[in-house]
Amino acid sequence: MSVDQATVRRVAHLARISVREDELGHLQNELNAILEFVEQLADLDVSGVEPLTSVVPVELPMREDVVTDGHCPEKVLANAPDAEGGFFTVPKVVE
Incomplete structure (x- = not known):
């Protein structure tokens, strides 16, 4: 997948980032490098690798799991x- 300058402009617009015209080429190269790396990751065989939640085994x-009122209403x-009567008072949203 290759990103063109129009796509860079669109991504910048969606991210609300101001990008000058002279920066488009550099950002295009950066985004293409990132996407190329992601494509390389997609080619890896990870069938024997267990998912990680941490690199260090931590218990x-x-x-x-008990529901409480927090003991501090x-x-x-x-x-x-x-608040009224120990409850949040909110505006009526359904008529």
């Missing part, structure tokens, strides 16, 4: 613009 502590409701 995270497990805790029981006053602190939670202090962030609300409006």
Whole structure:
């Protein structure tokens, strides 16, 4: 896959990046190099490789999955613009 200057302009526009005309050629080369590298990755045989979540084996502590109210409703409701009776008060959105 090859990127032309029109595509570079479009990507810059979508990313809300201001790109001068004299920068288009350099960015075109950079994007083409990135895409070429990704294409090389697609050719790799990774059938025997296990997925990683970390390069270092780390076991995270497990805790029981229990729903609580946080035991601090006053602190939670202090962030609300409006609260009533221990609940958030929100504007009606359905008529």
